[in-house]
């Protein structure tokens with residue numbers, strides 16, 4: 001990446017993590033003010049935690065869902081939505097985030113690989129539905145009427161969503177960009193390796209050095225709210 005659009009780049013895959021939403025006021029997971037600092041992962045983000053204490057898990061995600069109404073997309077989300085609207089080649093935005101800030105900014109070619117706070121999954125019939133209320137009052141599933149809803153979030157040990165589509169997009173991409181993720185959680189942390197093995201250029205935009213940094217062809221450090229609009233302006237020329 002040189003500051004000018006590269007005509008050889010047609011197919012782009014972008015991976016985002018909690019860092020892209022940090023400037024909107026959504027806490028990241030790891031680090032001094034991270035979400036996991038105040039909660040034990042094993043109490044809230046494991047299927048066993050939900051089986052053991054569903055109310056605790058419901059309340060944790062209810063708070064996070066309610067907090068979405070107090071945050072707005074930032075310059076990074078808006079720039080990615082502009083890239084989506086104006087990029088004529090293939091583009092796939094894969095987010096590990098369970099917030100709705102990419103879609104509220106206007107991104108359309110978007111997949112949530114770790115689920116969404118604003119969806120609920122019925123542990124009885126398996127139906128997933130849009131959901132914006134609390135889950136802690138044991139509401140009924142709209143399809144089977146069982147009071148067996150959980151947040152539609154991919155917990156540790158569960159299979160992320162859309163992996164076939166994501167792997168196929170990485171196979172075909174010319175540029176893979178990772179934004180605001182620590183590279184600590186697989187399979188997302190392995191996407192850069194996959195992209196490199198397919199001959200794609202790789203770029204990391206992150207506040208600071210991440211576990212994945214050594215695997216990227218190019219690395220830029222700084223806040224996503226500054227780096228992402230700059231990157232999008234370069235891509236669109």
Ligand code: APR
Nearest residue numbers: 017018019022028029030096180181182185206207223224
């Ligand atoms: N701009 C860019 N990067 C930032 C910013 C910012 N303003 N603020 C923080 N970061 C970076 C941090 O330096 C860190 O490398 O974002 C990264 C956030 O890392 P994590 O908190 O580990 O979040 P993420 O990588 O998305 O976590 C992956 O782990 O707990 C699971 O399922 C959860 O999807 C999540 C997954």
